[in-house]
Amino acid sequence: MSAATKTASSESLEEMNARINEENARLRKKATTRRRIGLFWSYFALVLITILMVFPLIIVLLVSFTPNAVTQTWPPKVIPSAFTLENYTSLFQRLPVGREMLNTVVFAGVVTIVSVFFDSLAAYGLSRVDFKGRGLLLGVLIATMMIPGMALLIPVYKLLAGMGLVNSYWGIIIPRMADVGGIFLLRQFFISIPKDLDNAARIDGAGEFRIFAQIILPNAIPAILTVGMFNFMGNWNDLLWPLIMTSKPETRTITAGLAMLTGHGSSVTPYGVVMAGALFPLCLCWWCSSSCKSDSLKALP
Template sequence: MTAVANRGRMPSPRRRGRARASSILLLIAALVASAVVLLPIAVIVFTAFKPVGEVNAYPPTLLPENWTLDNLIAIFRELPFARLILNSFVFAGGVTAFALVFDSLAAYALARLDFRGSRVLLIAIIASLMIPFQATLVPIYQLVSDLGWVNSYAGLIAPRAADAFGIFFLRQFFLSLPRDLDNAARLDGASEWRIFTSVVIPNAKPALLTLAIFTFVNNWNDLLWPLVFTTDAEMGTITSGLTLLTGPGGIIPQGVMMAGSLIAVLPLVIMFLLVQRRFIESVASTGLK
């Protein structure tokens, strides 16, 4: 009887064949999707090491026949690229640091404190997400100009020191944390600041790391914001600096452009690899608490 029952529970050859075919199709789809995603990156990497003749050759080739570092050298010769890299780190890193502080404070107040007007404030924050960024660009620029912050780190960072999406995102995460943690800390005499720093923030590391990644990457890759708020090439970022590349007759040197794009991508790749490991560790440790 046991053998018959086990034989009945075993999948039929037809079902096993369908499962195998589905696995093969999913693998093929994953490979195709990976190729589509990685192809532009491969073009950037290989074009950065091509000489001018191969970059402009027709038909184009993916791999360079004669590898060269001329494009990487030219990007530092034609632009103040080291300064642009520094500006990008200061801009994206500064915005990320301030956003994590202000967004977490505002999110904690909206999620854990009961005060008059909290619901109206939350609705206003959510409604601000529906306003196009371009609609507020001119008044923000006018304010930054009146303060004398054009071509300064303050003008780049201060208007983005808080973000409505970050506040809403962290608020939703804080709501998922058990309120018993807060109540136990209050019974022990802890202040709201102590509860925030010692109870809520340590348990919110996954959300904070996720928000940090999104904020840093979005600001690092942003073109319009530094292009509007900086008119001096020394105060630009990598993305805005690459728009200044022009060759003879106004032709854009594609090899040099790809070299600059490759250098701009490398810090993001390194940061993602480092933060991904810490993110997984933080998720695991938070789940065990």
Template sequence: MSTAAVKRNRQRLQKLRELRPSTVLATVALIIVSAIVLLPIVIIVLTAFKPVAEVNAYPPSLLPDAWTLDNLKTVTSELPFLRLVGNSFVFAGGVTAFALVFDSLAAYALARMDFKGRKVLLIAIIATLMIPFQATLIPLYQLVADLGWVNTYTGLIAPRAADAFGIFFLRQFFLALPRDIDAAARIDGAGEFRIFRSIVLPNAVPALLTLGLFTFVNNWNDLLWPLVFTTDAEMGTITSGLTLLTGPSGIVPHGVMMAGSLIAILPLVIAFLFIQRRFIENIATTGLK
């Protein structure tokens, strides 16, 4: 063994000796918590590839004895699968895009502009967070129905085009940005929209990505909203479409449902992998001036 290799091994042993018991306990606790969090996802993945007999067997087993693709085939054959996935992308993506635009504009006005009634308006927006979603569902449906938007993308997206939480979230981020850059831009003759578009938004990319991720995930996973505002199976989303897989007498084919759920979460995993660096960066720098 070379001298360099021996030196590296000694350094590793020295680092192991310097590990504190608290560090070891924290690592073990983190592994246990991670395993508990990931266990439902593992069960979904493994159940999706189990035959019906193994899914219904008692006592249940974690690993399938015989792997099968029948559950995935059932999902794609019994449902307009591609249509539902496309509807989910249009619904979740459309809501996310509009929410980022409208939320950021409102947040900029509340955080960087001085106008009469600003505090009252902010309090009113925050107060809407205390109203249960179910309390506004029937009036919203009546409004959408009167406009003829039931079973349309407009009816799914428009009522969610802005969000009180998103406005408050971005406002808090915009408040943390130095106001000197606004003053310098105004001296150079820039207007409010130019400051918003060219200065504030580029500095708020981590916050926008974080809000975009939360908004996309919440709408992608939403079940109640598509069920209420769409009565046509062709206009449903992947989450509402899975309810159509319930068998006769309310019997739920668990293997098929797990296969559908597995397909439904894949786009979320892919979306997070694309923006995880910026997402973690925003979480890590929250509260720093």
């Protein structure tokens, strides 16, 4: 092969490599553009969803600082022309907020602790202990979830009233001391834990409760925290049951207290006061978290 032929073939090879590199660069640029467009629309959707979720909280915040006379106007104003702290002062004048907040913490906290304990015990028995009728019992428990809660209000109220538990902590706590949904969720999680751990503990002489406390519970912390969070939030926001079982401020929760403000003694609902009461627990949690953070920073060397 002559030198001219070698030169021509090398030039054609270089041209081919240049075209390939150019095509690769074009494809990379196109892929980068598509990725940037996809990220843009993803971030846009996330920002839009965030705004939609935060918007009600912003409305609550604005209305809590708006005079009641302004909240009754039509059409409503998203950003009022005047702001006031009268709603917060009126809230503490109309309701024993501190006592009702304490009642809510006691109600939600005790129910969460006791319910998680009983739910985990029942889930352990339904998932790790073999006994006759276990499947039938589980089916009956799941079937009870199909019974509307409203159908049980009157029988449960009459039962607790006959026991003299109306207007008491136990009256609102006892019916919530176990939850079928929590039992089912924990049972499904307990099934995923290998039974070899149980057998090894039994060989070492451990009993069922020790296996439950030292093996099952430490391995089921994510499920237990999930059930506890659902229980706490559900009971904290519960309105109907505390409103039925309590009629005195000594045992009334904050949700039931705010419900008493709507149309209580007046045909006009004080929306500003109600919104201030709804926002007060959030402000209290923020203040507590800020205080704990500042104390932890001061403790640093």
